[in-house]
Amino acid sequence: MSSEGLHAPRERLAKETIALHQAITSLVEELEAVDWYRQRADDCDDAALKEILLHNMREEMEHAAMVLEWIRRNDPDFAHELKDNLFKEGKIAGQHGHEHD
Numbered sequence: 001m002s003s004e005g006l007h008a009p010r011e012r013l014a015k016e017t018i019a020l021h022q023a024i025t026s027l028v029e030e031l032e033a034v035d036w037y038r039q040r041a042d043d044c045d046d047a048a049l050k051e052i053l054l055h056n057m058r059e060e061m062e063h064a065a066m067v068l069e070w071i072r073r074n075d076p077d078f079a080h081e082l083k084d085n086l087f088k089e090g091k092i093a094g095q096h097g098h099e100h101d
Contacts, residue, residue, distance in 0.1 A: 024071070038054075068082075
């Protein structure tokens with residue numbers, strides 16, 4: 001397995017840290033794929049191809065959501081932030097009194 005993207009020697013990282021790194025890297029890749037498919041669909045003049053590209057985009061969204069759920073289940077800090085910030089009404093930033101700079 002490659003240590004690409006690790007910022008410390010692999011042998012100094014906990015296995016949980018490596019797993020979270022793999023999940024975060026995968027999440028980034030899925031979100032990039034969503035962006036790429038949406039841009040290609042916008043630029044596509046063929047209706048049938050556009051439909052396929054948008055279908056593929058939605059599949060990448062599903063993949064991203066599955067990875068995010070794994071992160072939620074396996075990292076208590078992420079779980080806390082997701083619980084506090086997702087599926088809420090009203091203002092997004094600063095709604096819980098712990099705004100970050």
